[in-house]
Amino acid sequence: MSPRPHILVVDDDLHIRTMLARFLTDHGLSVTEARDGQEMQARMRATRPDLIVLDVMLPGDDGFTLCARLRAETNLPVILLTARGGDTDRVVGLELGADDYVAKPFNPRELLARIRAVLRRTGQQGGDKARSPGIYRFAGWVLDTGRRTLLSPEGALTELTSGEFDLLSALVQHPQSVMSRDQLLDLVHGRTSINIDRSIDVQMSRLRRKIEANPNAPLLIKTVRNGGYFLSVPVTEDHP
Numbered sequence: 001m002s003p004r005p006h007i008l009v010v011d012d013d014l015h016i017r018t019m020l021a022r023f024l025t026d027h028g029l030s031v032t033e034a035r036d037g038q039e040m041q042a043r044m045r046a047t048r049p050d051l052i053v054l055d056v057m058l059p060g061d062d063g064f065t066l067c068a069r070l071r072a073e074t075n076l077p078v079i080l081l082t083a084r085g086g087d088t089d090r091v092v093g094l095e096l097g098a099d100d101y102v103a104k105p106f107n108p109r110e111l112l113a114r115i116r117a118v119l120r121r122t123g124q125q126g127g128d129k130a131r132s133p134g135i136y137r138f139a140g141w142v143l144d145t146g147r148r149t150l151l152s153p154e155g156a157l158t159e160l161t162s163g164e165f166d167l168l169s170a171l172v173q174h175p176q177s178v179m180s181r182d183q184l185l186d187l188v189h190g191r192t193s194i195n196i197d198r199s200i201d202v203q204m205s206r207l208r209r210k211i212e213a214n215p216n217a218p219l220l221i222k223t224v225r226n227g228g229y230f231l232s233v234p235v236t237e238d239h240p
């Protein structure tokens with residue numbers, strides 16, 4: 001990884017791209033620009049970004065379409081920019097696997113804070129961590145927080161978005177303990193995120209579809225009405 005995390009900014013507005021590139025560069029990040037999905041793919045082939053800032057309203061394929069495609073092909077963190085700040089767009093973005101979202105017009109400092117928070121969560125940037133990396137085993141699953149991998153009971157690698165991974169990490173690090181949505185929002189999205197409970201519910205639904213035999217009747221991650229969620233099975237923990 002480069003000492004300066006590399007951000008790919010995808011926006012058809014030249015003024016916004018230029019402003020963000022200058023601001024983020026001035027604050028210690030490396031920035032590449034793209035005006036649409038086609039240029040985004042070309043820039044990604046030329047250089048590997050650490051995070052993508054992706055506008056929703058783009059010519060051709062919109063940001064939602066591109067986010068879904070990115071999620072199918074890579075685990076690169078994605079922050080969506082949307083001119084519509086309603087909860088519906090935010091939830092759609094999370095359903096598609098976005099790591100965060102910022103509504104236009106926005107303060108560049110807010111976007112910078114969110115970029116840094118996502119980079120910290122995904123291990124792309126240094127920073128103090130509450131716990132050292134470990135390997136957590138539960139119900140045959142193996143979660144490695146150092147390598148940020150999840151292996152199924154059959155030994156297959158299970159792809160998770162960074163938000164889903166952090167959500168599962170929070171649960172396995174507090175097994176059989178109820179965690180409120182506010183606690184999970186703080187751990188998964190950071191204090192810069194807009195605290196809407198439904199964002200955790202959306203990511204929990206996605207996570208359950210990947211690790212539960214029957215997501216509609218989950219056995220591993222239980223819901224406590226008006227309380228939150230908890231991992232219902234024991235966890236063993238190893239540290240390198």
